[in-house]
Amino acid sequence: MKRLSHLFLMLLWLSVPAFAQQPKAHTSFKPGEIWTDTDGKHINAHGGGVLFHDGKYYWFGEHKIEGRNGNKAMVGVSCYSSSDLYNWKNEGIALPVAAEGSGSDIEKGAVIERPKVIYNEKTGKFVMWFHLELKGQGYAAARTAVATADKVTGPYTFLKSLRPHPGVWPENATESHKTEPITVTENDPEWEQKVAAGAFLQRDFEGGQMSRDMTLFVDDDGTAYHITSSEENRTLHISKLTDDYVDFTDEYVRVFPGGRNEAPAILKKDGKYYMITSGLTGWAPNPARSAVSDHMMKGWKQLGNPVRGTEEQKSTTFESQSTFILPVQGKKDTFIFMADRWRPKNPIDGRYIWLPLTFEEGKPVLKWQDEWTLKDAAEKKN
Ligand code: DGJ
Numbered sequence: 001m002k003r004l005s006h007l008f009l010m011l012l013w014l015s016v017p018a019f020a021q022q023p024k025a026h027t028s029f030k031p032g033e034i035w036t037d038t039d040g041k042h043i044n045a046h047g048g049g050v051l052f053h054d055g056k057y058y059w060f061g062e063h064k065i066e067g068r069n070g071n072k073a074m075v076g077v078s079c080y081s082s083s084d085l086y087n088w089k090n091e092g093i094a095l096p097v098a099a100e101g102s103g104s105d106i107e108k109g110a111v112i113e114r115p116k117v118i119y120n121e122k123t124g125k126f127v128m129w130f131h132l133e134l135k136g137q138g139y140a141a142a143r144t145a146v147a148t149a150d151k152v153t154g155p156y157t158f159l160k161s162l163r164p165h166p167g168v169w170p171e172n173a174t175e176s177h178k179t180e181p182i183t184v185t186e187n188d189p190e191w192e193q194k195v196a197a198g199a200f201l202q203r204d205f206e207g208g209q210m211s212r213d214m215t216l217f218v219d220d221d222g223t224a225y226h227i228t229s230s231e232e233n234r235t236l237h238i239s240k241l242t243d244d245y246v247d248f249t250d251e252y253v254r255v256f257p258g259g260r261n262e263a264p265a266i267l268k269k270d271g272k273y274y275m276i277t278s279g280l281t282g283w284a285p286n287p288a289r290s291a292v293s294d295h296m297m298k299g300w301k302q303l304g305n306p307v308r309g310t311e312e313q314k315s316t317t318f319e320s321q322s323t324f325i326l327p328v329q330g331k332k333d334t335f336i337f338m339a340d341r342w343r344p345k346n347p348i349d350g351r352y353i354w355l356p357l358t359f360e361e362g363k364p365v366l367k368w369q370d371e372w373t374l375k376d377a378a379e380k381k382n
Helices: 002-021 175-179 191-197 199-203 311-316 374-380
Strands: 046-053 056-062 076-082 089-096 111-120 125-133 143-149 157-162 214-218 224-230 235-241 248-255 262-269 272-278 289-293 301-304 321-327 335-341 351-360 363-367
Touching: 046 335, 056 111, 076 111, 089 111, 089 125, 111 214, 125 214, 125 224, 191 199, 214 262, 224 262, 262 335, 272 321, 289 363, 301 363, 351 374
Parallel strands: 046 111, 046 321, 262 321
Antiparallel strands: 046 056, 056 076, 076 089, 111 125, 125 143, 143 157, 214 224, 224 235, 235 248, 262 272, 272 289, 289 301, 321 335, 335 351, 351 363
C-alpha cells in the first residue's frame, strides 16, 4: 500500500511541470501584444482572414519567418481554429509551398500574401485566394492565385495563378478607354494622373490586370467577389467570381481610380456594403480610409478616416494596416477590425490589431482599446 502511494505521489510530481507549462487561456483581446496560441507560441498568421464554418472560426494567414527575408513564403499558409476568438489552436500549414526548384508558381521563396478562404455551398469545397509574387521577381508579377480543399484545415491543392480579366474591359470603362491609348513613361510628370485615367488598364488589357493586396467577400445570395489593388496599386478592381469560386467571370469594375487604396476589407450591414482600406506606403502604416455603397459593383462613396483618437492613431491606424473585417457569429452587427502591425525587419514578430468596429452617424468607427472583450463590443456597438 505504502509503495503504491509513493508511486502515486511520484506520478503526480512528474505531471506537475506539464500542467505548469499549459499556457493560460485568454479571456480578452490585447491588441498589439504577443498573442499566444494554445501551445503558447505567438500566432503566425499575418495578413489573414477568418472563415466561420460548422461552429468554429478558422484563421488563415501568412506564415512568416525570422529575419529580413521573413516575408518570403518559406513554409506556406497557416491555419488556426477557435471557438471563442480568443484562444487559437494551430491546425498546421493549410497550403504548403512547393519544393525549391520545382518551378511551381508557389515555389518556396515566392511571396504569398493576404490569403482568404471561403466555402462554396454548391461544390462543398473550401476555396483559398491569395496575392502571389513569383520567386525572384520582387513584386513585379502582381498575380492572384487559387487553391481548394475538401477539409477546411486543408491540405489545399494549388490550382493556378493568374492576372484577372485578359481581353476584358471593366463594366465602367469609357469609350475613350477602349479607343484612345494613354501613353505614360517612367518619369512622366503626369504619371499619377495618366495612371488614374487608365494607362495601366489599357497596358494590361491583353495580358490581364495586375492584382496585389486582395480580399474576398461572399454576399447573402452566395455571389463571391474578389477585391484587389490593381493598376500598380492605384485603382481597386472588384470582380465577380464564378459560381464555383475558382475563377473570374467577365464582370468587374474600377473603383476609386488613382485612389492608391491597399489592404481592402469588406463588411455588409443593413443592406449596405462598407469597405476599409489603407493608403499606399509599403510596410509603413498610414491613415485608413472607409467607403460605403448600396451595391458591390457600383456607387462607392468615400466616408473618410474611420479612426477616432489621437493624431498619431489617426495617421497610422494604430500603427497597423487592415486585413479583414470579421462578423462575430450570433451577435448581430458586431464586427472585429483585423489589422497587421508589420515588423518588416523581423516579420514573424508582426502583431495583430483586433479592435471592435462600430458605427457612428452611418460611418464605420475604430477606437483604440488596450484590452477588450466581445461582451464590451456587443454592448458598445452602435
Ligand atoms: C503593403 C501591402 O499591404 C502588404 O500586404 C505588402 O504587400 C507590402 N505592401 C509590401 O511592401
